[in-house]
């Protein structure tokens with residue numbers, strides 16, 4: 322949510338800043354802005370809309386020679402929280418004298434009070450943002466030492482921030498700080514970069530410093546000097562980025578989403594690598610960092626997450642109960658924190674998050690920690706806040722996920738939850754035979770996904786039958802119920818079709834009233850102990866004129882009720898959630914493509930939601 326880029330070095334800053342913003346655009350794309358340090362003072366341009374609009378403006382207003390002479394700058398791509406996406410609300414924001422510019426990701430919770438105080442002193446605000454109050458506050462404190470001024474200002478600030486600040490009076494310096502919103506510094510040769518996430522840095526350097534909450538850094542072309550808010554020096558390690566530049570490029574695919582869908586055989590293989598013990602029918606998850614005794618003593622597992630990650634947790638819920646006979650529950654992270662949850666030292670709280678940044682999930686981790694629960698992160702982004710605060714857990718290793726609609730993170734999350742369930746089932750309900758059989762099924766996941774991907778063209782054909790409809794239902798039972806929710810979520814977020822996921826048996830308790838002739842009803846009717854019941858529910862829809870699209874098991878029982886079928890390979894019903902989800906991702910993708918939607922960046926959304 323909002324992307325920040327900074328550059329201080331010896332080359333022209335604008336190509337680096339705009340290139341970085343393009344990489345971060347998935348974090349927010351309603352407006353963008355850039356400030357350069359120049360011999361004439363600070364130069365700023367802002368534009369409503371995508372980064373391309375800002376780039377046009379930069380080309381039109383700043384000559385090549387002017388750009389070439391500016392080697393320091395900060396830039397921002399916005400996802401509006403306070404104030405509409407207008408040029409006045411776009412970052413960078415200025416102090417009263419216009420000598421300072423600041424970009425911000427996060428939310429300043431006490432901005433009203435700060436604003437009122439500043440207005441009482443004569444400040445006239447030019448935007449509706451929370452950020453402008455911070456920029457003006459820094460200006461108030463600035464007596465020739467920007468870092469000091471930033472620290473003094475931040476000591477007044479409540480809320481979450483990642484900020485980068487430049488001053489006209491301190492050439493060659495950027496001051497950055499973070500609390501609750503991510504910031505990473507790239508350390509190059511004679512240049513440093515700043516970004517909200519490493520995807521904006523990888524084409525420049527692999528050496529990065531992840532800032533911790535409370536860190537303030539003075540960054541120059543050759544140095545990074547970090548202190549806390551009490552001016553005490555802080556030592557931070559330089560880490561190495563392990564992914565390739567190609568991971569953040571489309572690589573010939575029309576959209577990141579399609580590329581990421583097709584990456585799933587590999588991303589799931591990475592999630593499983595070295596973690597499946599096929600000889601003993603269990604999983605090796607060293608990151609869980611718990612002894613066998615501790616795991617056996619667990620009385621309950623509570624999964625928290627938001628959006629797609631929440632749906633992955635709902636699949637995990639079935640796996641934990643069925644395999645490990647362990648009481649499991651899933652809670653929306655946003656709810657967990659405020660319901661005064663009943664958790665203690667014998668409960669395991671698993672925080673599921675692709676980005677590792679989602680504010681509600683992070684708040685849930687902190688709440689669970691306060692209550693003394695054992696915490697684990699199930700996170701994709703290495704070094705992210707949730708991964709670090711959880712302290713232990715399992716990384717997905719899915720690689721960067723750029724498309725706003727999550728795909729490979731979901732399948733990675735479900736795969737790892739199956740591994741965790743397998744591991745926790747040791748000494749509990751699961752027999753050795755079932756453990757061995759299930760481990761072998763999980764190991765087949767990459768090929769099961771490939772089998773679904775091979776049907777891309779057939780799924781695109783099914784999408785044609787859905788494209789004209791403004792409403793759709795997705796139905797499933799057992800572990801396929803959350804897959805139905807996820808399929809509906811994918812469709813609505815990228816194609817703007819109103820889609821509802823329901824437990825197949827629940828439809829007749831109300832929602833069936835919405836069925837009209839021809840309405841697409843996607844039914845997850847794979848081989849499972851409840852298949853007959855599911856098909857019965859599909860018949861109920863068919864009888865009311867629905868257009869039934871069934872996801873069925875290849876070679877399995879015929880779904881005579883279906884108008885169209887999508888095949889998934891035969892496999893264990895828990896494992897089948899993954900190939901079924903891939904089929905629904907492709908279905909949503911093709912509907913959105915046929916409807917001409919901006920697939921990677923749907924309206925109103927942002928990839929990581931760092932506000933509650």
Ligand code: G6P
Pocket residue numbers: 627628629630673674675676677678679682725726727926927928929930
């Ligand atoms: C946003 C994204 C969703 C995502 C959710 C949770 O709403 O648009 O795709 O599922 O956040 O994100 P997380 O990074 O915590 O998995």
